[in-house]
Amino acid sequence: MNIQESVAFVTGANRGIGKAYVEALIQAGIRRIYVAARNADTLGDVVAISPDRIIAIALDVTDPDQVNAAAQMAQDVTLLINNAGVLGSGGLFTPKSVETAQWEMNTNYFGTLSMVRAFAPILKRNGGGTIVNLLTIASVVNVPVFSSYSASKAALYSLTQGARAELAAQGTQVIGVFPGPVDTAMSEGVPLDKVAPIEVAKATLHAIEQGLEEVYPDPVSQSVFANLQAPLKDIERQFAGMLPQ
Template sequence: MAVQPIQIKSAIALVTGANRGIGRAFVEALHTAGAQKIYATARNVDSLADVVAIDPARIVPLTLDVTNAEQIAAISQQAQDVNLLINNAGVLGGGDLFIDNSIETAQWEMNVTYFGTLAMTRAFSSILKRNGGGALVNLCSLASYVNVPSVATYSAAKAALHSLTQGTRAQLAAQGTLVVGLYPGPIDTRMAEELPLDKAPTSQVADALLHGLENGIEDIYPDDTAAQVLSGVTEGLKAIEKQFAEMLP
């Protein structure tokens, strides 16, 4: 089955970490673009009240901690109609490699960003297949390609997520699933408020994602910082990714 772009007006989406920041922006952009239904998830479902209030008929709140296997299993049973999965949930512990709790911070970041995304991908890949292939999005980062030493363990988790995105793309191509990596630079969210950098608005990142989905773009650089740093550097790497994707057993 050939991988196809996804039309947002036909989308039934699930967004993890949808209660604030870029996750909320994804929900708002999907709603504005006419998505049929949006499952908005967060660890505390009460934190989704303002998001659901946008349109209670089309936005469905669900409790989900992506590190909780039982909750993932329950969500996958409830949301059998999903054809667009946006793996947005992530955490930023901060600090360099040699702070006292760097190992614990790294484990927390990897558990949410990498293992949580892997668990969601495993749970929903067959659902996407049954619903025509659809699309899966991972919120990666500029830091997926280059380590930012002030947030070194976070960068490592995002690098792992980038690799997972490539592997997922190769393995789900046969079922027609578009697998998208979204690679923003700094975004204007609470998570990044301490970073002394120019930050892109969340709405810009969300709009770039929807444009990319409807045009079948696998790697999206949604802001000037990411585009300037990555667009020229990654061209050769993309060719290698495609070559290695043919080495499936």
């Protein structure tokens, strides 16, 4: 995919990795970006990066009506970056653990599913395009201090594999991004070395241009996947081949 010829839609674009995606895309020369956040007023600094190429949209990915309205507004999109996500606190046995898990699953899994379903037909009409889902190393191994968050991201990892298989026939590339700790507000209390958000964004853009399916943008991620990548990919392709032709 040629970034310079693309039109992107980035969710959760008001800060952190989402804002870094916008910065990297503008630097790469993209034609237009729709940037989304639950409160459009928080997107002022992002739009200021390149006001002539960036369009702000208020979007709560857990609201199907807002998702459909965003898709109707952005019919020229060829690159969808599903970055919006939430992280709760506490383990599985705190008084509010079920509510926290539902909140995380509604945003991280069902919200992304809604976006993929709404934009897949648009990408098909525009030649296939690319979908990027922001995952994490916690997608493949549970991090007990964030148990229900890990579970929601594991569900998103499975969704990513399924979407990749089902959308292959329409020429849509589906990429999973698996960072370790990233230097954002969400991971402020994590006592590990953290990669800068812009490094995640740059690694993702490289994968988009090179046609790669997974992104391991930092040493922690690369270490986790060093001995997992090949066997996991083999099994994924085996099961994808079971789809009816």
